[in-house]
Amino acid sequence: MDKTKDKQTQNNIVTFHDHLRELRRRFFYVAVVLIIGAILGFMVHEPIQDILVSPLGQPLHYTSPMGGLQFIFKISLFAGILLSIPAFIYNLIKFVEPSITKESANYSLKIVATSFLLLVTGISFGYFVSLPAVLTFLIGFAPESITPIITTDEYLSFVTLYLMAFGLIFQIPLIFLIINNFTPLNPQKLMKSQKYVVILSYIAAAIISPTIDIINQTIMALPIIVLYELSIGLVWMVNRYSKYDWGAVLVEDENGNIISSEPEEGFLSLVGQTLRPHKLDKSS
Numbered sequence: 125m126d127k128t129k130d131k132q133t134q135n136n137i138v139t140f141h142d143h144l145r146e147l148r149r150r151f152f153y154v155a156v157v158l159i160i161g162a163i164l165g166f167m168v169h170e171p172i173q174d175i176l177v178s179p180l181g182q183p184l185h186y187t188s189p190m191g192g193l194q195f196i197f198k199i200s201l202f203a204g205i206l207l208s209i210p211a212f213i214y215n216l217i218k219f220v221e222p223s224i225t226k227e228s229a230n231y232s233l234k235i236v237a238t239s240f241l242l243l244v245t246g247i248s249f250g251y252f253v254s255l256p257a258v259l260t261f262l263i264g265f266a267p268e269s270i271t272p273i274i275t276t277d278e279y280l281s282f283v284t285l286y287l288m289a290f291g292l293i294f295q296i297p298l299i300f301l302i303i304n305n306f307t308p309l310n311p312q313k314l315m316k317s318q319k320y321v322v323i324l325s326y327i328a329a330a331i332i333s334p335t336i337d338i339i340n341q342t343i344m345a346l347p348i349i350v351l352y353e354l355s356i357g358l359v360w361m362v363n364r365y366s367k368y369d370w371g372a373v374l375v376e377d378e379n380g381n382i383i384s385s386e387p388e389e390g391f392l393s394l395v396g397q398t399l400r401p402h403k404l405d406k407s408s
Contacts, residue, residue, distance in 0.1 A: 150215040157211040158204045165203025169196050172203060176283060179256040182263075184276045195276040202284070209240065238298055246294030246347075250287045254333075254343045258286070261337050289332045293348055300355035304362060311360040314352075321352045 165172065176199070177184060186192050213236045221229050263272055303309060322345075329344035 146219060150219050153215055154208055154212045158208040160204075161207030162200045162204030164207070165200035166196065168203075169199050172199050176280070179251070179259050179283075180263075180274065180279065181259075182272075182274070184279055185273050186276045191276055195280065198280055213237075213240070235298065235302065239295060242294040242298060243291040246291040247287045249294070249347065250290030254290065254340070255283065255286060257343055258333055258340050261340055286332070290344075290347070293344075294351065296348065296351040297355045297358055300359055301362065304359050308363060309359050311356050311363070314356045314359065318352070322349055325349050325352075 173196075184195075186195060188194075217229060217233055217236070220232075224232075266272060300309065325345040325348040326341060328348065329341040333340055333344050
């Protein structure tokens with residue numbers, strides 16, 4: 125009996141060491157991609173700098189001898205982090221893949237890929253639409269007798285936090301779908317909460333956007349409201365079609381019962397395969 129327990133303990137230790145070794149290997153791969161990305165970012169730091177400073181429309185300043193070098197280093201590191209995100213996601217999934225089912229791994233990959241796509245979309249919206257309007261308002265708000273001197277550190281911190289806020293805001297539909305996957309949501313109740321969402325959207329916009337201009341706050345609050353409405357539509361569609369074949373023509377009888385016909389190939393079928401509720405394997 126004792127020999128059996130000792131053997132099981134030894135197997136558990138070996139398994140733990142194997143997992144630890146695999147984890148170190150995956151982190152090493154991500155670190156290599158991060159370093160390579162930072163080197164590439166350093167090589168093209170001037171175009172990246174021009175892209176970041178373009179919405180401001182004026183040169184930046186630094187207040188220490190190391191200020192310019194630190195700014196280039198931060199830009200390079202920022203580029204490395206962005207380029208290493210796909211590598212991190214891939215290695216994370218590969219690390220947990222042996223302990224979960226293939227279906228769960230595919231579902232997790234869809235979630236992560238969708239989240240990354242929404243993140244890029246939100247950052248792009250913030251950069252091209254909202255950021256120029258906010259900077260124009262903030263700089264133009266000061267009287268003509270005051271000349272703004274914006275430092276590299278302050279500007280980079282402001283732009284990074286501002287754009288990441290938009291990236292997080294655009295995660296709203298995905299968050300609703302994930303919650304609906306575990307606890308089905310009621311679209312009608314969500315519709316009744318719209319007025320509170322509008323109020324909270326403007327409160328969030330007032331906190332994130334450092335302006336008192338209603339137009340700029342609306343630019344930030346409007347995506348929250350629209351994404352909330354989109355989330356309700358996606359939840360309704362998922363709950364309605366999850367019991368039937370995606371892409372099928374659904375017909376209601378006199379009692380409101382849905383009759384599912386043969387599924388049709390098309391865009392709806394493709395969307396359904398992505399959004400279909402998925403129950404994770406608890407045994408894994």
